[in-house]
Amino acid sequence: MILTILTCTILILLYLKMRRTYKYWRNLNVVYVRPWPLFGYMAPSVLRLKAFPMILQKVYNVFPEQRYFGAYQFGTPVLFIRSPNLIKKILSDDFATFPDRRIIMEANVDPLWAKNLHAMQGGNHWHNLRTALSLGLTDNHLSKMFESMKTCAKNFAYFFLDTNTESIELLDVTSKFVNDVIASTVFGVSYNSLENSRNDFYLMSKDITKFNLMKVIKLFGFSKFEMLKFRIIEERTNQFYKHVVENASPHQENHLVRILIKNGIGYDGIGDTETDKDVLDEAVAQGIHFLISGFETVFIGLSFLVYELAINANIQEKLRQEVDAISELCKDLSYGQIGKMQYLDMVVSESLRKWPPTVLIDRKSVKPFTIEAEKVWDTTTTFNENTICLIPSFAIHRDKKYYPNPDEFDPERFSPLNRQKIKPNTYIPFGFGPRNCIGFQFALLEIKTAVFHLLSEFEIVSTDKTKNPIKLSTSGFQLSPAGGIWVGLKPRRPLDTL
Numbered sequence: 001m002i003l004t005i006l007t008c009t010i011l012i013l014l015y016l017k018m019r020r021t022y023k024y025w026r027n028l029n030v031v032y033v034r035p036w037p038l039f040g041y042m043a044p045s046v047l048r049l050k051a052f053p054m055i056l057q058k059v060y061n062v063f064p065e066q067r068y069f070g071a072y073q074f075g076t077p078v079l080f081i082r083s084p085n086l087i088k089k090i091l092s093d094d095f096a097t098f099p100d101r102r103i104i105m106e107a108n109v110d111p112l113w114a115k116n117l118h119a120m121q122g123g124n125h126w127h128n129l130r131t132a133l134s135l136g137l138t139d140n141h142l143s144k145m146f147e148s149m150k151t152c153a154k155n156f157a158y159f160f161l162d163t164n165t166e167s168i169e170l171l172d173v174t175s176k177f178v179n180d181v182i183a184s185t186v187f188g189v190s191y192n193s194l195e196n197s198r199n200d201f202y203l204m205s206k207d208i209t210k211f212n213l214m215k216v217i218k219l220f221g222f223s224k225f226e227m228l229k230f231r232i233i234e235e236r237t238n239q240f241y242k243h244v245v246e247n248a249s250p251h252q253e254n255h256l257v258r259i260l261i262k263n264g265i266g267y268d269g270i271g272d273t274e275t276d277k278d279v280l281d282e283a284v285a286q287g288i289h290f291l292i293s294g295f296e297t298v299f300i301g302l303s304f305l306v307y308e309l310a311i312n313a314n315i316q317e318k319l320r321q322e323v324d325a326i327s328e329l330c331k332d333l334s335y336g337q338i339g340k341m342q343y344l345d346m347v348v349s350e351s352l353r354k355w356p357p358t359v360l361i362d363r364k365s366v367k368p369f370t371i372e373a374e375k376v377w378d379t380t381t382t383f384n385e386n387t388i389c390l391i392p393s394f395a396i397h398r399d400k401k402y403y404p405n406p407d408e409f410d411p412e413r414f415s416p417l418n419r420q421k422i423k424p425n426t427y428i429p430f431g432f433g434p435r436n437c438i439g440f441q442f443a444l445l446e447i448k449t450a451v452f453h454l455l456s457e458f459e460i461v462s463t464d465k466t467k468n469p470i471k472l473s474t475s476g477f478q479l480s481p482a483g484g485i486w487v488g489l490k491p492r493r494p495l496d497t498l
């Protein structure tokens with residue numbers, strides 16, 4: 001009896017609170033998506049009725065004429081941004097008003113997570129750290145890291161020469177390739193995870209980047225409670241990577257953590273650290289965050305790209321001709337050459353347009369801001385401090401106003417001539433402005449190196465298991481195919497000639 005009364009009271013209180021919250025956009029006179037009770041626009045995702053990227057697309061299309069509109073993410077009002085001009089204002093021009101992302105974990109609850117460039121509030125600490133990390137990703141450093149990437153890409157392609165390749169699941173194999181690239185370029189250790197998928201490094205990468213239900217509950221439900229000691233990055237994870245760096249071969253010098261240590265990185269940026277231990281701690285923390293940012297994004301992006309090549313044989317053939325032309329020129333691919341492969345760049349750009357691994361970019365305002373009326377029927381609206389703005393990249397990339405036949409895979413959209421015709425601020429797989437993806441060149445290089453070596457050895461083909469069109473998974477909040485992505489690989493040369 002007492003339990004029933006208690007439950008009813010809690011539900012009534014929750015309902016009354018939500019009713020008040022759900023008046024937020026109406027009170028501001030902003031058009032909004034009608035919320036489902038408790039979950040807002042997220043209900044179809046929570047109930048697993050629809051894949052999250054498709055929900056974003058549906059919500060985005062509710063108000064085709066609006067530059068922005070309101071919605072509720074669970075109980076939080078969020079402002080969806082549709083207009084390319086407003087996207088520019090928020091991501092770049094008005095950076096002083098929108099320097100932050102929303103906080104998903106308080107710094108006192110998870111101090112290691114708080115060191116993350118992604119999570120950090122956009123003040124001086126963030127700025128200094130970003131400058132320090134950028135120095136580890138200069139063209140000069142990338143060209144050296146490229147040599148390790150190439151070794152991993154060769155291991156990746158050669159592995160399939162000895163395997164049954166009639167039907168392979170791409171997410172599984174590309175995650176192993178990306179793991180090995182991060183292990184060598186960020187931490188200075190070599191693995192071949194396709195040969196040995198039980199290695200500690202790969203198991204740990206999968207563990208810390210997996211955002212399962214428990215982690216999501218921790219993040220969104222209990223992240224404010226320090227006493228519960230919920231962390232995204234556990235101390236044992238930190239110790240694991242520290243141990244990896246301490247035991248890395250001194251001959252492997254060109255990895256990011258070593259570069260950061262050499263530069264004397266500290267929480268306040270270069271040269272501001274007290275002791276060698278602080279420097280090591282900080283460099284390892286940044287290495288872990290690069291792993292979190294650059295693991296799933298890259299292997300998902302790479303998998304969708306390989307899939308598109310499998311189902312678009314003519315595009316694959318044209319790309320193969322470019323690959324073969326380079327291979328004929330010299331035996332080993334160089335950093336300079338890969339940067340000049342124009343068709344490869346077009347194919348990768350189109351793949352990240354159609355399948356952007358980060359489907360949503362967010363910003364939080366640190367002061368009130370005003371969006372001026374543009375049309376006669378428009379109104380000028382002033383928004384409060386702490387307004388969360390959401391930029392739905394996936395939906396923008398699939399808007400037929402900017403990309404005719406958006407579901408078609410057409411690299412010609414990114415030919416040098418056509419690229420100039422793309423409406424500015426509508427191609428945002430890596431965001432843009434001061435807080436864009438710091439690893440975008442690294443990611444592009446990694447994806448291109450893998451594709452180059454794969455196409456040198458194999459023709460990528462559809463199999464009975466290849467789904468066309470692909471179905472996205474309804475679980476999670478990322479771009480993820482339901483049931484994996486399956487293709488076949490046919491060796492281009494008889495095996496005995498290799």
Ligand code: HEM
Pocket residue numbers: 091117118119130289290291293294295297298301356357358361362428429430431432433434435436437438439440442443
């Ligand atoms: C295809 C792969 C990748 C995609 C699609 C991607 C996408 C993104 C996007 C959309 C953002 C947010 C940008 C914004 O808010 O304006 C971001 C931020 C970030 N990315 Fe990436 N990323 C990729 C790979 C990587 C890699 C390989 C690394 C590290 C080596 C990395 C490190 C970061 C970091 C540290 C940030 C936060 C930057 C800041 O707040 O200053 N990303 N990424």
